[in-house]
């Protein structure tokens with residue numbers, strides 16, 4: 330193992346250059362892995378948010394209102410795995426309390442089912458969600474909407490819709506931590522149908538399941554002929570946007586890693602040039618082309634390996650640090666959200682892939698200098714001083 | 715007929731063709747017996763180094779043959795040539811013989827490691843050899859911590875590391891003062907007597923050359939009588 334003996338000594342003897350090469354590769358890997366972790370985290374967060382803010386299955390009729398929804402609702406209730414079903418109707422509204430007003434979406438639902446499907450029971454800042462059930466005068470506000478008009482449980486408010494206005498009492502304030510808080514007001518289904526003057530119609534049907542939603546959705550489509558979208562499908566359509574951007578990211582990452590690896594190749598080329606006479610000496614002692622090549626490939630591999638270790642440690646530290654950063658939202662931002670944290674998720678698979686890719690790239694870049702060293706005719710190498 | 719000789723050349727020619735054509739060796743005929751101590755002399759540019767490189771398998775002839783240990787070197791591929799250099803030949807050059815990052819002992823270990831010896835065994839033998847050349851107290855010194863003469867002695871120890879049948883020195887006394895040159899030359903001589911190795915040494919100091927068993931004189935790439 331002459332190559333390890335000599336290669337190691339070269340690296341130690343030129344420790345400054347070794348260190349710089351390791352730092353360069355490590356920095357490249359660290360930055361790339363952290364970016365990948367941030368994308369992962371963002372995608373994870375997006376999936377989580379979509380899961381929280383969407384029903385397990387959303388049933389619609391090609392953008393049309395559903396007139397005979399009661400039949401569908403009872404059909405859907407029969408499908409195994411379904412735990413809760415509510416038709417809903419949405420429309421625009423402006424809500425006013427004293428001199429303040431704000432626009433939001435009005436959603437009419439059967440509160441019991443809606444609460445179960447979205448898990449609202451544990452997300453009430455004030456009052457209760459099911460208080461609106463069967464009532465024509467009660468309203469639950471998203472916390473952001475409530476904040477805009479400084480409304481609390483017990484306050485009297487006026488809701489104006491295209492179909493007319495109505496005096497209501499706030500009986501609940503919903504705080505989910507998501508965009509729902511800023512966008513929705515909830516009333517009983519019949520009340521909203523009445524206010525919007527749409528008769529007996531629903532915009533769609535929210536469905537909750539106790540099992541994986543996909544097979545249930547298939548059943549629902551088969552039995553009703555309506556369209557379905559599971560929360561996962563909803564998340565995917567968002568994720569597709571990210572993936573388009575990721576293609577650019579990969580090009581960018583490859584460039585960073587290529588620059589770092591080329592740095593190693595440069596260090597190697599300089600080493601080979603400064604060691605010409607020694608290479609001649611080694612050959613006079615019987616070292617083969619393969620021996621000489623192995624020495625320099627070993628050096629390249631070691632630089633890449635230590636660079637990978639450093640890069641991975643750096644990435645772990647960076648992702649930890651990023652997750653500790655707390656961003657305080659601006660004063661007039663969404664209420665109740667105290668801090669926003671960036672999510673970064675470093676996976677073993679990504680770490681292995683990026684490190685492996687870099688080690689291979691570095692080896693590929695080291696082949697040329699190593700080959701140049703190996704092919705030096707001994708007499709010529711010995712002539713150099 | 716090359717059997718029975720440690721080294722033999724037949725009509726050996728070497729032409730360098732980079733830029734202008736230089737005929738460095740023009741039909742060298744010589745034979746060196748096993749255990750012989752031969753000095754090679756000649757004016758600068760007469761082809762001494764070129765000849766040694768051919769004998770040691772460091773370079774290939776343009777024409778003619780070189781037999782080492784009865785083997786026609788020109789028939790060997792690069793790998794076998796490397797193996798020949800490793801096992802049968804020990805080189806000592808004029809300057810910068812040693813690898814600067816390694817200690818004296820490690821330098822002597824390297825040819826042994828190249829041939830696949832274990833580190834422990836190589837280190838033991840290196841210690842022995844360095845003791846023989848009078849450097850038992852300089853084992854862990856780096857080349858830059860040693861004098862010119864000490865460097866050359868380490869190089870001689872290294873040349874002997876794999877018990878080669880032929881030791882080749884290209885002005886191994888280096889640029890040392892007369893007394894040091896003398897001592898290095900004597901070391902070569904003694905080792906040759908003690909081990910029975912064939913030694914071929916280029917020197918420009920006639921007085922030293924005279925102490926060899928035989929002197930081969932080169933002029934203009936040809937052997938001439940002295």
Ligand SMILES: Nc1ncnc2c1ncn2[C@@H]1O[C@H](COP(=O)(O)OP(=O)(O)OP(=O)(O)O)[C@@H](O)[C@H]1O
Nearest residue numbers: 730732736738756757758759760761762763764765
């Ligand atoms: N690689 C080479 N390329 C071109 N010409 C060379 C090469 N090596 C040697 N020569 C030429 O061959 C001739 C013999 O050179 P060589 O080095 O063998 O001489 P030498 O007898 O060793 O001289 P010195 O005593 O100065 O070391 C010289 O004219 C030299 O210029």
Ligand SMILES: [Mg+2]
Nearest residue numbers: 762763764884
């Ligand atoms: Mg010479």
